[in-house]
Amino acid sequence: MVAIAVIAILSGVLFTAINQNENSPRLETAQMIVSQAFTNARSQAILKQNRTRLIINSTEPTNEKEADAFLRYFGVIVETEPGSNQWETTLKGEYLPEGIYFIPDSSSQIVDWNEDKPDSSYSNQSMSLAFPSNQTESPGSGTNWIYYEFKNTGRMSGLNNKVVLAEGSLQELKPEFESPAAILGLVFNGYGLQFPLDEEDTL
Numbered sequence: 001m002v003a004i005a006v007i008a009i010l011s012g013v014l015f016t017a018i019n020q021n022e023n024s025p026r027l028e029t030a031q032m033i034v035s036q037a038f039t040n041a042r043s044q045a046i047l048k049q050n051r052t053r054l055i056i057n058s059t060e061p062t063n064e065k066e067a068d069a070f071l072r073y074f075g076v077i078v079e080t081e082p083g084s085n086q087w088e089t090t091l092k093g094e095y096l097p098e099g100i101y102f103i104p105d106s107s108s109q110i111v112d113w114n115e116d117k118p119d120s121s122y123s124n125q126s127m128s129l130a131f132p133s134n135q136t137e138s139p140g141s142g143t144n145w146i147y148y149e150f151k152n153t154g155r156m157s158g159l160n161n162k163v164v165l166a167e168g169s170l171q172e173l174k175p176e177f178e179s180p181a182a183i184l185g186l187v188f189n190g191y192g193l194q195f196p197l198d199e200e201d202t203l
Contacts, residue, residue, distance in 0.1 A: 027184040030100040030165050034074075035186060035194060037091060038148070038163075041076045042192050044090050045150035050079040052090070055131065055145035056102050067173040071101040077129070080136055082152070087139070089132045096165070101175045103164040103183075104146055120185070122148050123158035148188075156192040163187075164197065 038054055045052040056074045061067035076091035096102070103119050130142035149157040164185040168177040185197035 024182065024184075026097040026100055027165060027167055027182055030096045031184045031186070031196070033094065033096065034163060034165065037074065037076060037094065038186065038188075038194055040091055041148075042150045042154050042156075044076065044078050045152055046154045048078055049152045050082055051149055051151060052076060052078045053087070053127075053147040053149045055127070055129070055147045056104075057143060058104065058126065058146045059144040061173045064173070067170055069095070070173075071104065071175060072096045074102070075131060077131065085139065086136045087129065088136050089134075092132045099167055099169060100165055101168050103166050120164045121158075121162040122146055123161075125149065125157070150192055154192045155190060156188050161188040162197070 041052045041054045054074060054076050056071065057069045059066060059070065061070045072095050073093050074096075075089065075093040077087040078090045080086045080088055105119055105121060105124060125148070126144060126146050127139045128142050128144050129139050130137050131145070148161060148163070151157060162185065164183060166177050167182040168175040170176075183197070186194045187197055188194050
């Protein structure tokens with residue numbers, strides 16, 4: 001009886017673990033892609049001694065093409081001269097794997113995401129910009145982006161920056177997420193160094 005009970009408990013634990021990790025390959029791939037992009041942005045800031053930004057598409061979609069890019073399409077830009085607010089493309093646009101989305105700060109109210117779930121923290125930084133571009137661009141027109149910024153020292157602007165990725169599905173041009181959603185991501189310290197998101201960071 002004891003042996004049967006132990007087997008039943010272990011089977012339940014294994015079943016739960018399998019269900020929790022069912023979507024992990026796409027999330028893990030997305031986490032690696034985003035990690036590399038942030039590393040690229042930080043390296044460019046130090047190398048070129050100018051601010052860089054990893055930008056994420058946040059234009060509210062009005063058609064399927066825009067919906068495909070919404071919170072999935074991202075890239076890296078660098079300021080041409082210190083304080084110029086002129087930006088050029090350094091990492092052309094890239095998409096997260098199908099069904100994976102950046103989860104913005106919940107205060108933005110642009111996705112169906114419960115307040116008690118973890119969300120990204122990026123100091124509510126946003127801009128409008130034509131991207132990608134073969135020429136220098138000034139903010140003010142074009143697509144809307146939320147962004148994370150690295151200073152020329154490699155430090156990240158703002159404190160306790162956090163990037164949350166979640167698996168969802170598109171419903172009426174907006175992503176929706178199961179409860180509980182599968183979640184992965186990154187956190188950054190004041191020096192711009194990144195670490196995998198863990199349970200404590202999701203509280």
